[in-house]
Amino acid sequence: MTNTFIHAIENRRSIYALDKNVKVSKEEIIKTIQEAVKFAPSAFNSQSAHAVVLFGSESERIWGEGGIAERELRKVIPEGQSFDSTAQKLASFNAGVGTVLFYEDQAVVKGLQEKFALYADNFPVWSEHSTGLTQFAVWTALSEIGIGASLQHYNPLIDAAVQAEFDIPKNWKLRAQMPFGNIAAPAGEKEFAPIDERVKVFG
Template identity: 55%
Template sequence: MSNQFLPFLQNRRTIYAIGKNLSQTPEQLTKVIQEAIRQSPSSFNSQSSRAVILFNAEHEKFWGFVKDKLREYATDDAAAVKTSAKMDSFAAGVGTILFFEDQDVINELQEKFALYAENFPIWSEHSTAMAQLAVWTALAAENVGASLQHYNPVVDDKVHAEWEIPSSWKLRAQLVFGSIEAPASEKSYIDDSSRFKVFK
């Protein structure tokens, strides 16, 4: 059996060592990101996923906000230095995609389909997860390294104010990306027998 999709999934890895040495332009990468999100499934075709794409100085500004906010939580100087270095490693990339879910869309669905009301927030999380995977995999196919981060909700207020984000958009994740400066570490897998059950 020949499957052309699985190699793309296998190529999608968490890349922490990223840089600014990409051949693609922001315009080219934006098209890839937008199309990946556009083609991602959502419950009732709600299309609730939203994204803010930050490049270059705007991307660095975001990680500066995160670094400043996390300083408030540092327990000692060593922790502050370690956190600062980690944020700098993210800022070393080219861009960051802020993934949101539009709560107005979810609320409307809850009102329209009351029988499933409690499920729509759950299905919204499914939608954003699929959009994140789609974008991450599409970027990997372009030989762009990325890692998925979650610094929400500590920077939510700053993000909404700085980039004039609608209040109904709820931040769910951040995908930071750039050139691959070092490969991902070896990945291990648990045994299939403990993960899958197949009945024929």
């Protein structure tokens, strides 16, 4: 019997060659992301994970020429160093149809720390688990409807500019960005370490 979940996570790959020729509707993409965020698990059912979905010109405000990512990166790249390779990478993200911004609500984390003081030190760690699970769920769900994506981490460099640009609540902490679109070229072969070195079984 085929395990459809294993098949789904096997097919989820980092897709960098994107274009805008998606075969599914904007509404289906939104619903897929909403359901993945809704059902992703979190410690104490905190539901601290949030997502902001940007389409078209809104996504271009992040990745487009002269956009947030370029402006913030140019501030930190040493003078005289070529920006060409970085510009090409940003252009590849901009070639898709949209971007998911992943956030963790720090007010939720703080509230749990106050309510369950015994575990206070653990809640920031569990928050990172929450966003990772949510990112994985969204990524895999998009893959299942034929949408390619990759996971980027331009935070904290772009945090303040994105917060101001899209009026993001101050208690939301940006954890990752996921540009997505039609798969213009598949991912290459992936190498795996021997599984018996990674999974130990006793008994």
